[in-house]
Amino acid sequence: MLLDKDIREPLFEFLEERYGKVRILEEKTVGSSRADVVMVIPDKIVGIEIKSDADTYTRLERQVADYDLYFDQNIVVVGSTHASHVAEHVPDYWGIISVEEYDTGSKSDVGENADVNMGGKAIGGGTTDPSDKVTHKIDFYVVREMQTNPKADILRTIRILWRPELAHIQETYSLPMYKGKSKDFVRTLIVDRLPAEIVHHEISEILFERDYAAMIKQIQEFRKAQAAKRGKTVRKKKKRYRRKKRDA
Template identity: 50%
Template sequence: MLYDKDIREPLFDFLEERHGKIRIIEEKQMGRSRADIVMVTEYAVYGIEIKSDADSYARLSRQVKDYDRFFDYNYVVVGSSHALHVEEKVPEWWGIITVEEIAGEVDFYLLREPGINKKVIWNKKLSLLWRPELVHIQELNQLPKYKQKSKIFVIDKIVEKVPPEQLGRQICSELFERDYNEIETMIREYKAGRT
């Protein structure tokens, strides 16, 4: 039986082999759910839900709705105990990766490629960014600073003014460049600039 912790590291290698240059962000809050993995490529943001052999489908329908609001593409990664019924549990545009242990090694099989998620809500996708990252997108697109406005207001303005294809690339770029070691400094500087 494979557990979530057994799957993650080998999965990252599998995804990098398939997609090339990627950035992995783990355990990202989105709506009422938490994405197990957010994978960023140069052109898209993927949500990845892991259902190991030890997991159930109890929360999956709610998770699917949340993932579909935030990500361009979605995968579910399932242990062999779920492989027979997973296609009934996720929408047809979700990719499916099965995982099993063979001769002591974790082995992945791509059961179905993901299709573009047409349910993504750009405001939700942009909310994955930190406020200083949104400021950078405002600067790139010569938008007003809106220093005294809320994050939601700024997101609404960005979505209104920036073409989706351009915005999608900029979101990916911000997530690729994200530096968790510098965030405290970035936020302090951002707040100091607002006053």
């Protein structure tokens, strides 16, 4: 039985082989759900939900609704126990990938008729060597290709970007900076002023280049500057209040 932890790393290798230029992000909050995997490919953000053999469909309906709001396309990756009926639980524009595990044989299976192999006696092509373990391989099968998500909301998709990344788009396309405005205001500005294909492209390119350490530092500096501004405003108000009190 394959568990989530057994599937992830082989899945990432499969996605890189299949889609070429990709960046993998894990465990991202989308609405009231948490996306197992977010795959960044050129001009698209793909949500990937993993349902291992140990998982159930209990939360899938809610997850589908949340994924559909945030991602351009979606895929459900399922263990073999779900492969025959998962299509009943996701929209027809969701991609489906099935995960299969099989034995590749023992190390002694290099010579079926060998009398001695790996230091042990072969019996019917096998060996008594205790180190001769059966190995396993995981394969992925595309049951259904992913298609464009008709419910995707670009205002939701762009929420994956951080404030400095939004500012980068504003600067690149000479949009007003509005430094005192909220992130929601800035997101709406970008989506309203730029063609959708440009916004999609910028989101993907920024995520491809995202440097988490540098970005966290920028965010901390931004918050520190904002806190300093708020502190000055509070102090000024207090001084004005005290002066009025003395004049009275």
